Amino acid sequence: MLAPDEEGLSSLLGDQPVLRFASFVVQVEGGGIVDTSSSVLNRIVASLPIDPSSSETGTRAVNGVEWAISQVKLKPSENVGDMTAYVAATVYNDTAYTVVAAAPSPEWSREAPTFQKMFDSIRFIAPQARAAEATKTPLASAAVFESAIPSPTVMMTPTLTETMPVETRPPAPTETPTPVIHVVRSGDTLLAIAAQYGVSVQDLQAANGIEDPTRLQIGQQLIIPIGGYVPLGGGVAGTGTPIAGATATRAATVTPTQSAKVTALPTETGAEMNPPTPTAAQAAQPTPKPVEPVLSGKIVYPVYVPDRKLQGQMGSFDIYMSDLQGSDPQLLAYNASQPCLNLGGDLLAYKSWDSTARGLAFLTIGGGRSGLLTNYIEDGLPYWDPSSITLVFTSRREGDRVPRMFRVNQTNNRESGFGLIAEYASVFPDGRIVYRGCTVEGACGLFIVSAEGVGATKITDNTSDTAPAPSPDGSKIAFMSLTREGAGNYEIYVMNSDGQNVVRLTNNSANDGLPTWSPDGSTIAFVSDRDGTWGIWAMNPDGSNQRKLFTMRGSPDGIVGAELLSSRGWLEERISWSR
Known part of the structure; x- marks a missing residue:
């Protein structure tokens, strides 16, 4: 327990x-x-x-x-x-x-x-x-x-032992140590980071100017005050240099002892438990360099097949799965697109274009249960709820062809409607839903609503904002937009989950879109044709370090000729990244 x-x-x-x-x-x-x-x-x-x-x-x-x-x-x-x-x-x-x-x-x-x-x-x-x-x-x-959950971190409690007064001498000159940098990951807390490196929370706060220890950001770089490193602009508590000739009347030695009881849930920090050994540096105050996150997990993506016939018409899709290097891509689903992996990476939901099984379907990665969830070709863009029991999706199945949001159970196919005008819905880790929608008065943009579909709040007012992707910690939303800042082509943006602080991440004449977050929140992957071929690209959440991971097996853009009313090209596609 x-x-x-x-x-x-x-x-x-x-x-x-x-x-x-x-x-x-x-x-x-x-x-x-x-x-x-x-x-x-x-x-x-x-x-x-x-x-x-x-x-x-x-x-x-x-x-x-x-x-x-x-x-x-x-x-x-x-x-x-x-x-x-x-x-x-x-x-x-x-x-x-x-x-x-x-x-x-x-x-x-x-x-x-x-x-x-x-x-x-x-x-x-x-x-x-x-x-x-x-x-x-x-x-x-x-x-x-x-x-595989790490055991709770055992905190080290210092025990002070008095010693006799000693006379201090001027310290010998030493070279400036290189700082140790910790890049904050999903699940990190200041207490866990401090325990990991054997420093106090107070010293960690002082070294980084942190006033509120509960407000860490994924990707934030923290200076770890070990090995004598003192950041510019202030000293770390407890690491001051004695004044020459001064006499210490009482010195303290620290004996670490393990605390007897830990009741907190373990926190998955994903960081190395042994801090790196500082090395001497020639520069007076070296600039810390962040470590590029190691990418892991799997990505699923759609590929358009223009020369395949469905019901006598040209065009279909397949879904492939690959590691982050693009090696050994596996064909997961035939005549299928709009893939979405659950948080655990063991279930795939998708849209089936197959004429004998049209609608939304799912399968178990590696073999197991699979089946059709809905029977309407107008249903699309499924997204797993955090429980992996139900999925949210949108559909134009009703007579007026207005897109609306629904939920379906993966075991009994039981459906329920939200009564919301919605396209391209995605789900936060806490169950809230973000989607592209419109009010009955016609005001369109991105909206957030509770898991039960209550209290819809409009968070953007640009009608071209779409493909919202919540971050793993729920604090950010990445999305794509056509007309923001006069772009004229699809670019990727990120904002706070309340719609504030919108930041443009990509800026070129090609198409960038369909963002998805890495499981640890350190990286955003997306599709782009900026080098002339469609590929999976990656960048940091602030837009830096943009690089191509691999070339896709084909384009994510195309029309299924047999289903012209339900096929809208890459604007209603998705890529998904999971463990």
């Missing part, structure tokens, strides 16, 4: 569950289990006081193991608060594993992204027994289950 506060460690599952505070609970039921993942899930959910009207159920393959999953809202009772919970279950080598991640409903949007990362990190390290061996001695639970 893990919890952000001590109160959460009081959570209990079973016949009389206790769930009042945020917690992440893993339950293991011994060997000899013959249930299916779904039956285990149903049994656990049945023990909780759920609100049936708010329950959504699906399946996912997490690190090669299929889990039955459900997101539910709990009815308040004596031992259960107003809670939202994510419940998952699987059976592996005759042992049932259940995960229940719960938080008070008002706090769910804040806790859910962390819960999702924790769940996605679970993997089994023992091979799965073959059916013939499953009836023999079950493997011990502890031997087959692990989590």
Whole structure:
């Protein structure tokens, strides 16, 4: 059990569950289990006081193991608060594993992204027994289950020890040390960074002029005050140079001791735990150079196939998946486009142009469940909700052909409409939705609405703004626009999630668009034909370091001749980057 506060460690599952505070609970039921993942899930959910009207159920393959999953809202009772919970279950080598991640409903949007990362990190390290061996001695639970979540950082508490007064001498001249630079990644906190390098939070704040330690930005460069480095314009607390001839009446030696208790949820910093060793530099105050982020994960993208016939007409699409170097691209879906990977990278949603299976579909990366989700060719641009149970999409299926927003469940195909005029919807990690839309009066731009479709707020007023992509921490939105700043061609911009501080990132006569963020938020990938061929490009979130990653297998732009009313070229395409 893990919890952000001590109160959460009081959570209990079973016949009389206790769930009042945020917690992440893993339950293991011994060997000899013959249930299916779904039956285990149903049994656990049945023990909780759920609100049936708010329950959504699906399946996912997490690190090669299929889990039955459900997101539910709990009815308040004596031992259960107003809670939202994510419940998952699987059976592996005759042992049932259940995960229940719960938080008070008002706090769910804040806790859910962390819960999702924790769940996605679970993997089994023992091979799965073959059916013939499953009836023999079950493997011990502890031997087959692990989590890739880093252990909570053990803080070092200094203990002061008095020493006798000593006379100090003028210090010998030393060369100026080279500063150590930490580039902030998604999930970093000032406390975790300080612990990683063995410095205090106060020294870290002083070295970087940070007043509010809770307001870090992804990509921000922090000077780490180790090895005697003091930044220009001020000293780091506790690193001053003694005055020649002065006598110290009391000196202190620091003996690190481990703190006894850590109750905070682990934070995924993605940084090296051993700080680099400073080396001498000749310059008086060297300028720190940021380390270029190492790109990892996979990108899926559409490729237009102009010479393929569908229903007697020319033109179709295929979806390819590649690493960030473009090596060994894999054909994932035939006669398909508008791909979207879920946060865990195990599920792909897409638009199917196939005449025998038109609509929205999904598949499991590496094999597993797949199928058609909707049956309208007008449906498009699916985007996974954070739970990976449901998807948001837009459609012109209704008689007036006005685009509207819908949601569909990936297990039972149950649909619901939002009643919003919307195109190109994308989902924040906390469930909010950003989309290109219009009011009934005809005022168009980008809008943000709650996960339930309530309280739509217009955040831009340029009618050509489209393809919004929320950052992994939810603080920024990248998007493309045709007419901003008189561009005359599509360029990429980034802004705060409330629509403020719009910054242009690309500026050339070619087409740049379809932005997507790296899983850690350090990089934005996009498509461009600026060198004469369509390719996947990348840049930092401030627009610097623009470079081509690889050439695509073909153009993302084209019209499906058999579906002229539903095919709108690259402006209704998407690329997606996930783990």
